[in-house]
Amino acid sequence: MKRVSSGTVALLGAAALFASCDNMKRIKLLPYPETERGGVVDDYFGTKVADPYRWLEDDLSEATAAWVEAENAVTDDYLSQIPFRDAIRERLTELWNYPREGAPSKHGDWWYYYYNDGLQNQSVLYRTRELGGAGEVFLDPNRLSEDGTVAVAAASFSKDGRYFAYAAAASGSDWVEIRVMDTADGTLTEDRIEWVKNSGAQWSPDSEGFYYSAYDAPEKGVYSSQNQYQKIYYHRIGTPQSADRLIYEDREHPLRYFGAWPSEDGEWLFIYASDGTSGSEILYRKTSETKFRTLLPGFDADYGPVTVEDGWLYYTTNRDASNYALRRIDLNDPSKTQTVIPESPEHLLEGVGTAGGYLFAQYLEDAQSKVAQYDLDGKKVRDVELPAIGTVGGFGGEKEDTELYYVLTNYTSPATIYRYDLATGESTLYKAPEVRFDPSLFVTEQIFYTSKDGTRVPMFVTRRKDMKLDGENPCLLYGYGGFQINMTPGFNPSALMFVEQGGIYCVANLRGGSEYGEAWHKAGMLADKQNVFDDFIAAAEYLIARKYTSKERLAINGGSNGGLLVGACEVQRPDLFAVCLPQVGVMDMLRYHKFTIGWGWAVEYGTSEDEEQFGYIYRYSPLHNIREGVEYPATLVMTADHDDRVVPAHSFKFAATMQHCQAGDKPVLIRIESKAGHGAGKPTSKRIDEATDMYAFLFQNIGVPYRPVAERK
Incomplete structure (x- = not known):
């Protein structure tokens, strides 16, 4: 049965005035399609x-x-x-057409940053040996499709900077395909991971492979069928996806999300589990073991792993802390827990990053960003003096860092990049966009x-x-x-x-x-x-x-x-x-x-x-x-x-x-x-x-x- 026709719908007239001012043009509205009403x-x-x-x-x-x-x-x-x-x-x-740049980050011997000359459909990943020097194109997502509809949904570098993995999403779909580039010459490897959703590549500390979350290939309805039984796999560089090792699955809970998170020291592997968009559970095991145990039980609170230091997992949580707190738990004796940064009664602890051996707590005060720097025991070093009111991002890096780069934006100013000195707490302008x-x-x-x-x-x-x-x-x-x-x-x-x-x-x-x-x-x-x-x-x-x-x-x-x-x-x-x-x-x-x-x-x-x-x-x-x-x-x-x-x-x-x-x-x-x-x-x-x-x-x-x-x- 034909369900759409061009017949006139009596509900509306052929023309109407849709404005209250005399100088507005009258717009003629075509009849709506005749949409069949089923029973x-x-x-x-x-x-x-x-x-x-x-x-x-x-x-x-x-x-x-x-x-x-x-x-x-x-x-x-x-x-x-x-x-x-x-x-x-x-x-x-005109307003969209302004050059914009992302905060730089160092991987291996290179500094990487995203740049858009103004109207490029997708921002391009550049790299340079020295900050401030001329950059070279490393990955141009605009070349992944003729019309710019393939985007990079997630990206990550191996610990040693040798490999770069990106998740490519076509036509706005949540399905992504993970590809890997060799940073030595910028070439694609043979590695190709399909049927990934809500996941990117989480590199193992040895840089030999990565963890990812995927579903079985859908039998029908790629863009509409319900997704079930998400699994975690480990992929070793240079091997086919068919050889990937199954790390975790839960056959009793088909509608649960799972993600892997390895500790930077290579000693521990964590599984983040969730029944939905809030409420989580953390499982863990030593990398030398095969069986996961429950570390932080769910699913009536949220947990966010931050770092592992000397056998302690640092994590944010809203358990018994509506505005969130930062706590740590002894992985060798989980009965031992400590509060590192207590809940603030006035401010939401939105997240915690690490860099240079410090903790950076990002707060919201009436929906505006505030940042404080702490040592690993929760002693405040200083409140970070931000250059303007707005939203910040980027307070994170490596243990050996002495500086980091963050961005600040608000309703009348595009993202502006600042350099932050970890020792002095001084912020200096790095890049400000020129707007029209x-x-x-x-x-x-x-x-x-x-x-x-x-x-x-x-x-x-x-x-x-x-x-x-x-x-x-x-x-x-x-x-x-x-x-x-x-x-x-x-x-x-x-x-x-x-x-x-x-x-x-x-x-x-x-x-x-x-x-x-x-x-x-x-x-x-x-x-x-x-x-x-x-x-x-x-x-x-x-x-x-x-x-x-x-x-x-x-x-x-x-x-x-x-x-x-x-x-x-x-x-x-x-x-x-x-x-x-x-x-x-x-x-x-x-x-x-x-x-x-x-x-x-x-x-x-x-x-x-x-x-x-x-x-x-x-x-x-x-x-x-x-x-x-x-x-x-x-x-x-x-x-x-x-x-x-x-x-x-x-x-x-x-x-x-x-x-x-x-x-x-x-x-x-x-x-x-x-x-x-x-x-x-x-x-x-x-x-x-x-x-x-x-x-x-x-x-x-x-x-x-x-x-x-x-x-x-």
Whole structure:
């Protein structure tokens, strides 16, 4: 049966005005594809739930392919009529086009660093004998494919610097292939490791091989079938994958993640195990042994191995420490444990790195980075004086290091590299990018607002300094709220373009992240997930009440779990927003766990297979709370055909249902990117294309036309 046709849908008129200003062009919206509604009904503990678009889950069917083509045709036609779309693309290209460099690190006799001349689809790995000297290309990922859609998802050097292993991801897929280069001449070896996911190469200290985590080759549905029985293997350089030694598997727990971590001294091998995205367990054995034992039992707390020193494992944990602490355990007598850096009642211990025989503790204070240097016994050496407020990364290195290089970024400044002297604690500028805008025109402020239940929530607000709070400003509110992921300041060229236009870019630090420790995370998960949506809605209400914007000028955006956030808030408060922009969102909360690695999110969300959990998931699942006869905001759903983390069926079904139910004349469109995935490694060209369409749609549907920068001055 043909499931997609070009027939006219009576739900919408052929043309509508989607702007509040007289000078906005009227956009003619083509009829939506006629999407067949099937008769599938599931029974969840006595609750009958219809799933009329179940057939769209089959990403290999001709019917789904035809539907995708028809939907993209409607979206492309709509976007092509927006008169300022090309001007947005031109400015985004200018803002993206600046040389940027990563922090250098030394391996063997070479210093390695990533560099992008501005518009290269993928950053290139260079190396030089002396810092500051001319670099030579070592690996150019842009040459791994003709269109820049193959990216390096993970990379690591052997301890002696002789070998370099990289995990190549094609078209945005989470599946990677590990290849190995000989650093002596930059040639590829014969080593090739396939069917790897959520893993790179963890080199053994002797540099003769590496550990990796892989699945059996899928029999069908490479991008949608559930992944089970992840195993750990050891690969010796120069041998085929078929000869790799199985290190660990667990036949009793098919849906568990596993990763290997060898100690630098070569004495110990650890296995990191997790049932999902939080909660872990650490197993261990001496490298001379074959049987693993439980060292740190799970799965009701998180453990992060840091280093092994004199037979002690240093690890971070939130067990009995909501804001995390650094502890150590005697590997020869695990009954002996010590606290090295105690939990801070005010600051989240986000991570600990090592370099030059020191510990570097990275903290968050109201979602902004702080760093402290300690000796191995936990005695503070100093607080690191950072050059600016923002987010830092890179406080780690080798034992023999006397210096390290770190990066600092914020909403109005791209990543800037600093050199840090371990002995003196002095930071000096190493490399600062040259950008094509005037940072002095903008300001970022942190405000705090009150959520529905009285919780105090922080939010970053970036705007022009000359902006007036008159309620007429365009505003884009971004959020995530889940999986212990923290929303800290970072540079985004497309967001800066929006602010340059007089828009306000806001990032809310919702519960579900861990900006304020594990208590903050738990307050936004499982039965308390509604708190996340309440926090986001309260942020929108605050911005309107304080006249930053109005509901006619307010757009919301988020990706992945943030796409779920946008979808849930849209269906709960359709009156509050002008534009909704969910990206690669988890929209079908009743079936998410049946695809690829979705089962790993059950510790965060719960699943529909549990009666109690079904009850609260069903109440907020975006797909299942769309109602006929409701006027929803203008909506642009964004997804990609190779997304094998949040499969595109989530977005397909959400868009089809929204189009079926929309009572108003606001457009509901879906943009389906080809040869792209969940987002990681996406080529620069595709990022610019996506941002162009998103912001063109946004400006069109808040009634504010884009104006060239010269006209804004």
